[in-house]
Amino acid sequence: MLKVLDHLEEGFIAFLMAAATTIIFVAVMHRYASGVSFLYDYVGHLDFSWAQELCIIMFVWMAKFGAAYGVRTGIHVGVDVVINRLEAKNRGRFIVFGLLSGALFTGTVALMGGHFVWENGAHYGITHALGIDNPELYEGPTTPDLEWQTWVVYSAIPLGSSLMCFRFLQVCWAFLCTGELPHHDHGHVEGLEEDTTDPQRAAQDINWFEMDDGLHPKDIAHHPDDENKEKGQ
Known part of the structure; x- marks a missing residue:
């Protein structure tokens, strides 16, 4: 089930x-083509005034769900200098805390965002879609260009924050069970494997900033094999 959620998220x-990239590209090309006399007759009647608004909405949704993806994969920036200097027991407590x-904060944002969306027109939209008419409900504003109900756009806040809250709890549970945190190696290139057959190349491929346990930088003092390899060069 989690793998399905991961694939849907990605x-x-x-x-x-x-x-968003395609829409922006087409809108920009349309703008330049409209300035060319012999192309204006073909593209001048096309209206892309909605493109900017739609792309902004898509980037907002992308950012909210991308933040949840970042929690799951460990790509968020964190200042852990003090935590890394603590003993293992205390370090684990601070990590769980x-x-x-993070789960409490994002959960609070999700609840408050959901209440805002509900009062901003979602209540009216859902009851109206079900055929229930209630004149006391607030219909809610619409976007300027697309004329979409704004509660649909703002739904990114409770949905994305709820998913982010779940990811915090998921990472916390995994840490309690395994003692490991998700870590993303920014220096790793997909499809490019290290060459361990050539000693000189293998020595060059050593990443001294590699995270052994997801918490501490690689220390040569704890890697006698690498230390001996360096002395033999």
């Missing part, structure tokens, strides 16, 4: 990125 973010604090 696919949704990739779709938003690809669609930080993860639960």
